Amino acid sequence: MVKPIIQVEDVSFTYPGAEDKVLNNANLTVNEGEFVAIIGGNGSGKTTLCKTFNGLIPKFYVGDFEGKVTVGNRDTSQFSVAELSQDIGYVYQDFENQIMRPTVLDDASFVPLNYGLADYKERGRWALDVTGLTAIANEFIWELSGGQKHLLAIAGVLAMKPKILIVDEPVAQLDPQHAEEVYRVLKKLNEQFGMTIIVIEHHAELIVEYCQSVVLMDMGRILWKEPVKIALSKVDELVSHNIYPPQITQAARLMVGEGGMAPELPITLEEGIAHFNTFSKITNTSRANKSEIHLKQDKKAIVNMEHVSLQFRNLKKQKKQVLNNINTTFFEGERIAIVGNNGAGKSSLIKLIAGIVKPHKGQVTVLNTSTTNATPERLGKYVSYVYQNPEEMFIEDSVKREIELFLKARKVKDYEVLVETILKDFALTDLKERDARLLSGGQKRRVSLAIGAAMQPSVILLDEPTANLDIATKKHVVHMLETLKEHVKTVIIATHDMQLVSEWATRIIVMHNGEIIADGNRQDIFHNQLVLQKAGLMMPQIVELSMKLGLPEPVYTVEDFCQQFTIIESEDKAYEYI
CATH class of the missing domain: 3.40.50.300 (P-loop containing nucleotide triphosphate hydrolases)
Incomplete structure (x- = not known):
């Protein structure tokens, strides 16, 4: 009862x-x-x-x-x-x-x-x-x-x-x-x-x-x-x-079309496989592949890490190995996602690049400047670090003053023009006189990204940029990440958000126990079940569904998925795809 x-x-x-x-x-x-x-x-x-x-x-x-x-x-x-x-x-x-x-x-x-x-x-x-x-x-x-x-x-x-x-x-x-x-x-x-x-x-x-x-x-x-x-x-x-419901459910609703009746839709992977197996697939893969970017190695190197290790001592004076023999290079124009389970070393890696922590062994260079000998203030000319908690970046009593702070301290000429551009690009003009600490979670995240972009760095580092945000706000942050391309050369994020990774990143670095265990594009990583399992990762639902259905290539958005079938609706939709 x-x-x-x-x-x-x-x-x-x-x-x-x-x-x-x-x-x-x-x-x-x-x-x-x-x-x-x-x-x-x-x-x-x-x-x-x-x-x-x-x-x-x-x-x-x-x-x-x-x-x-x-x-x-x-x-x-x-x-x-x-x-x-x-x-x-x-x-x-x-x-x-x-x-x-x-x-x-x-x-x-x-x-x-x-x-x-x-x-x-x-x-x-x-x-x-x-x-x-x-x-x-x-x-x-x-x-x-x-x-x-x-x-x-x-x-x-x-x-x-x-x-x-x-x-x-x-x-x-x-x-x-x-x-x-x-x-x-x-x-x-x-x-x-x-x-x-x-x-x-x-x-x-x-x-x-x-x-x-x-x-x-x-x-x-x-x-x-x-x-x-x-x-x-x-x-x-x-x-x-x-x-936003599961990606499978969104795709099934889209295939019904506007005005169509859909009392109950597939909500699990198994239901999605059964549902979409009733549709005819197309063989043209140009849509699925058009967003995959393969960067050439003749791009300019921005960050280089050679044999980098990092240790801490706990309260028992015992050494804890956080990073072990990291070797990698980040290039201009890349959108890099660093993924892995809790404790894998993601945050420590990006803090090394920012100079917040120093390597125990090896060398980290940013535009040929060693982070070992450079202060974070000096590295600030090249690197901007955006904290997971936006409030850790707030000092002033208005959004505009937060964005101005670094520029005024560095005596940047005509900084007012840049500030107005940043406010506009990050949709903060109407909030510029508000105290950033009193804004919503999504608004705070936009302010923190704007502060980082205003520093005009060569590389911007973001620690969990979508943490604690609802799905709609996450979508807006993804748009803000796209906006960053106009202001910085290379963007590196540490994240657990695999949907963000699949839709945004051009390169994915997988970490586990302080080591890099995989480095490649989306297809390289999502096709490697052993790596995903070892790092405790799960591919986004729509990517897994596309593989289970045997589509010619994995797809990364609901929109791209539905384009793989012969029933295709018009571009005018009642909702966005994620």
């Missing part, structure tokens, strides 16, 4: 000083034992809604609150956050802020200890066993990978054995392998322990594989709650809200 565990009735909420409601007459029922994904664009109210479940809103985050939230048989207005949190575990998007203690077991046991439970240590061990962290119970938290830290944050709330677990953006900063690991743990909790799981998620392929139902939010309203198959088949409606 279906039993409601969360009921939201006519809930509205407005933050202090804000004019618009972040929740607007929201109504929702979540049943006991469900695995629910909440989707919606940035600012739609997803996180705010979830914070009403454990009383954080309105008891911690105060504001104008109306309506009623019931969890189990309890009206949340009658109970404290501490009381509600015994039954509701919440893992935040910035999960590292929830890790409080020095060792793994200490942290997993911390919450039940603070509730005065005598069996707090046993609960911590149980939570580590469920999340697969028992083997590292005595390790220090600063020695963990990103994936291990995320699992520890989950273990920390699991130790209370809650009935409900809420996870905000479970895989935002994880490589595909660790993302699957986190979701397998959530599935285990749902199926074996009967826990109700609620995730705020942007990755449609993970929703398909693990979730049972989907809630769509927009402007603080809950538009609907549907089973996954029905929800993700609503392609036109989802895209109108800047949400």
